[in-house]
Every structure is written in C-alpha cells, then in structure tokens.
Amino acid sequence: MVTSNPSPAYVARISAVWADNGSGVRGDLKAVVRAILLDTEARTVPTGAGAGKLREPVLRFLQWGRTFGVTSATGLWNIGDTTNPANRLGQSPLRSPTVFNFFRPGYVPPSSQLG
Known part of the structure; x- marks a missing residue:
C-alpha cells in the first residue's frame, strides 16, 4: 500500500x-x-532512487492528466484500446492478470534494496 x-x-x-x-x-x-x-x-519521507511506490503505466497516465488539468469537452473519456503494448500502455484499467497487478511476480524495481 x-x-x-x-x-x-x-x-x-x-x-x-x-x-x-x-x-x-x-x-x-x-x-x-x-x-x-x-x-x-x-x-517517513522516502529518500533515494528506489524509495516510494512504483506506479504502473495506467496510473502514471492518469496522474499526467490530473497534473496538466486535462478535460473532456464532451464529458466522455474515450482513450481507445490501451492493451496493445506496441503502441499503447500495454494494459487496461481493472484488468490486471494477477494479484501482482501488471508487474511480474518476481519484479523488483531497479535501484531498490532488493534490486
């Protein structure tokens, strides 16, 4: 968490x-x-390159939109298919394949205590 x-x-x-x-x-x-x-x-305030919580691409994308105040003229948010890894985020909201979300079970972020 x-x-x-x-x-x-x-x-x-x-x-x-x-x-x-x-x-x-x-x-x-x-x-x-x-x-x-x-x-x-x-x-405690996290320090160092490996500190904090890594966010998956969908959450980073949403945070980018919030940061820059992105709005929708119609009130609809039609982003299209986000699952294609070749030209999209490579994942779709609320469709994580495992309990590890979109990360592989053994994944360790670089520059962390474990990495």
Missing part, C-alpha cells in the same frame, strides 16, 4: 500484528491496516 519494496523489518512488524493484534486476536484486518499505514517506515 505504501511502498513497492518494504524492508524485511517492516514486513515482520506487520506480520506480527496479523499474528497478534495486541489483544491476542489473530487476523484482525483493522489492526493490520492501521499497522501498515501508521508504521514509522510508511510515514
């Missing part, structure tokens, strides 16, 4: 909350989400 490459210590802290929320309850999703978002590592 907050970083593409969490440290092993961060993963261990979140896993510990899943195993025991502090009241002896295992699998308390509310406590896990709270731990993910409020952990020191999640709230």
